[in-house]
Amino acid sequence: xxxxxxxTVRLVSALTAALLLAGALIYTSFSASSPAKTPSQxxxxxxxxxxxxxxxxxxxxxxxxxxxxxxRVRDRNGTASVPVxxxxxxxxxxxxxxxxxxxxxxxxxxxxxxxxxxxxxxPSKFSxxxxxx
Amino acid sequence: MPxxxxxxxxxxxxxxxxxxxxxxxxxxAGRREWADSGRRAxxxxxxxxxxxxxxxxLAFLRSDFSFATVATHSSTTTPxxxxxxxxxxxxxxxxxxxxxxxxxxxxxxLFLTRHRMRDVAPYAAAVLLGFGxxxxxxxxxxxxxxxxxxxxxxxxxxxxxxxxxxxxMIHPPMLYSGYTLFTVPFAFAVxxxxxxxxxxxxxxxxxxxxxxxxxxxxxxxxLGARWSYSELGWGGYxxxxxxxxxxxxxxxxxxxxxxxxxxxxxxxxxxxxxVSLVLATGVLAILGTFLVRSGILDSxxxxxxxxxxxxxxxxxxxxALGSVVLVVSRRELLRSEARLDSFLSREAMFLxxxxxxxxxxxxxxxxxxxxxxxxxxxxxxxxxxxxWFDRYTVPLALMLVLLSGIxxxxxxxxxxxxxxxRNFLVPVACALVCTAVLLPFGVATKPLSLAMFALAAxxxxxxxxxxxxxxxxxxxxxxxxAPVAAVQLVRRNRRRWGGYTIHVxxxxxxxxxxxxxxxxxxxxxxxxxxxxQRVDGYDVHYVRSFARVADDPDKTGAIMTLGAVLxxxxxxxxxxxxxxxxxxxxxxxxDGPVGQFVSGDAxxxxxLRAGLRKDxxxxxxxxxxxxxxxxxxxNRRDPAKAPLWLAGIAIGYIKQPPPASFRIIASPLVxxxxxxxxxxxxxxxxxxxxxxxxxxRRVTATLRAxxxxxxxxx
Numbered sequence: 124x125x126x127x128x129x130x131t132v133r134l135v136s137a138l139t140a141a142l143l144l145a146g147a148l149i150y151t152s153f154s155a156s157s158p159a160k161t162p163s164q165x166x167x168x169x170x171x172x173x174x175x176x177x178x179x180x181x182x183x184x185x186x187x188x189x190x191x192x193x194x195r196v197r198d199r200n201g202t203a204s205v206p207v208x209x210x211x212x213x214x215x216x217x218x219x220x221x222x223x224x225x226x227x228x229x230x231x232x233x234x235x236x237x238x239x240x241x242x243x244x245x246p247s248k249f250s251x252x253x254x255x256x
Numbered sequence: 257m258p259x260x261x262x263x264x265x266x267x268x269x270x271x272x273x274x275x276x277x278x279x280x281x282x283x284x285a286g287r288r289e290w291a292d293s294g295r296r297a298x299x300x301x302x303x304x305x306x307x308x309x310x311x312x313x314l315a316f317l318r319s320d321f322s323f324a325t326v327a328t329h330s331s332t333t334t335p336x337x338x339x340x341x342x343x344x345x346x347x348x349x350x351x352x353x354x355x356x357x358x359x360x361x362x363x364x365x366l367f368l369t370r371h372r373m374r375d376v377a378p379y380a381a382a383v384l385l386g387f388g389x390x391x392x393x394x395x396x397x398x399x400x401x402x403x404x405x406x407x408x409x410x411x412x413x414x415x416x417x418x419x420x421x422x423x424x425m426i427h428p429p430m431l432y433s434g435y436t437l438f439t440v441p442f443a444f445a446v447x448x449x450x451x452x453x454x455x456x457x458x459x460x461x462x463x464x465x466x467x468x469x470x471x472x473x474x475x476x477x478x479l480g481a482r483w484s485y486s487e488l489g490w491g492g493y494x495x496x497x498x499x500x501x502x503x504x505x506x507x508x509x510x511x512x513x514x515x516x517x518x519x520x521x522x523x524x525x526x527x528x529x530x531v532s533l534v535l536a537t538g539v540l541a542i543l544g545t546f547l548v549r550s551g552i553l554d555s556x557x558x559x560x561x562x563x564x565x566x567x568x569x570x571x572x573x574x575x576a577l578g579s580v581v582l583v584v585s586r587r588e589l590l591r592s593e594a595r596l597d598s599f600l601s602r603e604a605m606f607l608x609x610x611x612x613x614x615x616x617x618x619x620x621x622x623x624x625x626x627x628x629x630x631x632x633x634x635x636x637x638x639x640x641x642x643x644w645f646d647r648y649t650v651p652l653a654l655m656l657v658l659l660s661g662i663x664x665x666x667x668x669x670x671x672x673x674x675x676x677x678r679n680f681l682v683p684v685a686c687a688l689v690c691t692a693v694l695l696p697f698g699v700a701t702k703p704l705s706l707a708m709f710a711l712a713a714x715x716x717x718x719x720x721x722x723x724x725x726x727x728x729x730x731x732x733x734x735x736x737x738a739p740v741a742a743v744q745l746v747r748r749n750r751r752r753w754g755g756y757t758i759h760v761x762x763x764x765x766x767x768x769x770x771x772x773x774x775x776x777x778x779x780x781x782x783x784x785x786x787x788x789q790r791v792d793g794y795d796v797h798y799v800r801s802f803a804r805v806a807d808d809p810d811k812t813g814a815i816m817t818l819g820a821v822l823x824x825x826x827x828x829x830x831x832x833x834x835x836x837x838x839x840x841x842x843x844x845x846x847d848g849p850v851g852q853f854v855s856g857d858a859x860x861x862x863x864l865r866a867g868l869r870k871d872x873x874x875x876x877x878x879x880x881x882x883x884x885x886x887x888x889x890x891n892r893r894d895p896a897k898a899p900l901w902l903a904g905i906a907i908g909y910i911k912q913p914p915p916a917s918f919r920i921i922a923s924p925l926v927x928x929x930x931x932x933x934x935x936x937x938x939x940x941x942x943x944x945x946x947x948x949x950x951x952x953r954r955v956t957a958t959l960r961a962x963x964x965x966x967x968x969x970x
Binding site: 144148149151152153155156157158159160176186187189190211212213214215216218226239242 | 489
């Protein structure tokens with residue numbers, strides 16, 4: 124085959140493969156993602172059974188019941204809050220006033236956290252004051 | 257003192273502005289004295305930032321709470337060992353560390369190249385000073401570490417207990433050294449493009465810096481993983497968190513660059529690719545710094561309340577746009593001097609390795625920024641989790657390990673069937689033997705892990721084969737003993753053998769990752785003394801509780817520790833004793849006379865029995881309700897005897913412990929991850945170690961030959 128033609132064929136093949144892979148990447152990222160919501164957004168539009176990433180601040184006054192943790196998460200800048208029931212690893216920095224991210228599903232009036240999905244932001248890097256439950 | 261620090265920053269900013277002007281004028285007008293003056297401005301910036309950093313470090317060590325950043329990130333109770341490291345736990349302090357390291361590395365590279373690359377170095381100096389000006393500008397105008405409080409508090413907030421870990425002392429400086437060192441090849445690439453000197457000289461001059469950047473960033477990433485495993489209480493070492501990903505992306509493109517430059521040096525190929533890679537790596541290093549500070553992505557590590565996002569976005573946009581314009585405008589100069597002869601050649605394998613690494617970087621980039629991408633496209637912020645990352649990174653990692661085995665032994669230009677047979681027979685046999693040995697152990701149920709183990713054996717086979725051949729050849733030529741021949745072999749070609757060692761380390765590391773993530777056993781259990789939990793065939797028996805007050809052997813500043821003594825056995829045979837615990841740190845006076853001692857942060861002190869075959873990892877959480885009740889009761893008693901009541905809580909916990917929650921994890925081969933990391937570090941050191949001067953080596957060899965000849969005559 125003519126070397127120039129050979130190079131063109133290689134280039135087109137490589138580009139096609141790259142495009143196919145990129146397409147798969149884009150498709151799977153949209154199909155596997157969970158929407159991120161604040162408590163106020165979740166309270167107004169959550170569908171039962173659908174998975175969401177809830178982000179906000181822990182309201183002081185949470186309670187452990189056995190290995191289950193019941194707490195409320197409020198908006199970063201606001202008072203709207205939703206109740207969360209969570210089972211699994213509780214990160215060390217978890218406390219009232221700290222920012223958390225947790226994957227939840229609505230079940231009745233409560234948002235049930237996916238096991239081990241709770242993460243708490245590193246508090247050393249916040250500029251807000253320390254406050255505990 | 258704060259005035260001195262502030263003055264140094266302002267002077268450093270002025271020096272940056274002057275240096276940029278002088279270096280650019282010197283380069284454009286061909287006035288060497290101006291270019292030299294621009295270079296000396298970099299030294300001046302380094303000196304001024306050294307003074308500024310020393311002022312801040314002293315303030316932390318002296319607990320000078322008139323500095324706002326000291327008051328919010330340290331305290332008199334913070335152990336002295338960690339006060340020094342508290343500097344970079346704050347936004348301002350870490351920015352100052354970034355700028356200081358940048359200035360130091362910039363000074364070093366410009367000093368080393370002061371007699372070389374006279375047309376490129378002034379432009380590089382201007383670019384490095386541009387980076388410096390940006391960060392110092394942030395320190396002067398947006399996040400001053402020398403902000404003074406009107407009234408200094410008697411006590412500071414203290415360093416987050418989670419950061420009171422030895423690896424946290426060096427993790428940030430390692431990461432920042434990596435990030436800042438990557439700006440060096442970036443600056444020289446820009447300089448080479450501006451000066452139209454796009455041969456391999458700029459690569460040779462900065463290769464060691466690129467390697468050092470890769471090396472230190474890699475150590476930083478490894479230390480972060482170790483800290484996560486041993487301190488964060490979840491039992492993992494990598495979570496695909498945006499901030500973790502931010503450090504991984506430049507490391508991946510940097511790895512690609514270190515491989516592809518060999519092709520440009522050897523055959524004058526891939527010039528556009530190399531320049532693009534190094535520019536992308538520089539931009540990704542800044543992007544990583546931005547991600548931690550902007551708060552645009554939800555991460556456990558981000559500086560949540562930062563306002564530095566906009567300047568960073570503008571700076572990154574400028575860097576990215578400028579890089580694209582430069583590469584496009586110089587594309588004629590960047591034409592390859594040779595073409596790829598065959599897909600079965602070392603060049604093609606290196607290219608394949610580069611595509612995989614860049615593909616990995618793209619996957620990580622896409623997943624990390626997906627919340628922003630989805631919001632821009634659909635109006636709804638959404639994110640992807642670890643399973644999505646694993647779906648793409650696992651096959652790419654397999655390809656990478658395979659290529660790291662093929663690349664070093666396949667012939668340049670074109671491999672013949674005979675050459676392939678000669679080089680790959682032993683490695684393929686190693687992979688097959690490994691597969692055959694593992695099949696009876698049920699590894700076949702996890703085919704991706706099995707593939708990783710086989711490919712790792714393939715890599716070890718290729719490197720082992722090269723070592724044996726090299727030693728044999730040296731022994732035949734120089735009659736050396738095998739150990740001496742092996743040492744000489746490595747000494748004679750440190751770059752090559754450093755690379756091989758790194759390949760071995762990465763293969764070992766990947767084996768650890770594959771085994772520990774696939775064959776891990778996790779159990780959560782609430783236990784009281786006397787109860788036993790079975791995990792992966794092991795019996796974990798809760799023997800007794802323990803408690804300590806004002807007894808802090810690790811010097812972390814913990815006031816109280818509540819823990820458990822666990823006995824691990826298998827088939828009645830004692831395997832080990834673990835003592836997981838939870839440390840409690842001081843809170844505020846509002847928490848009551850007793851509560852103030854222990855109502856601050858609490859951290860898991862894990863019980864770990866690490867072994868070459870298996871790690872036993874246990875974290876425990878005492879019943880929080882019991883503890884809160886005990887503290888509330890003690891708070892109502894005589895405040896003057898608060899320490900006694902606290903001791904009473906500890907005694908109560910020892911005598912009648914409430915049920916504690918345990919997470920017990922049995923993970924195979926986790927130690928291989930750290931072992932692989934150590935091998936990679938060893939390989940990096942071999943590659944970085946300065947080779948003897950070639951001229952001196954020639955003279956020594958000639959002299960030795962003459963002496964041998966004379967002795968022969970005698």
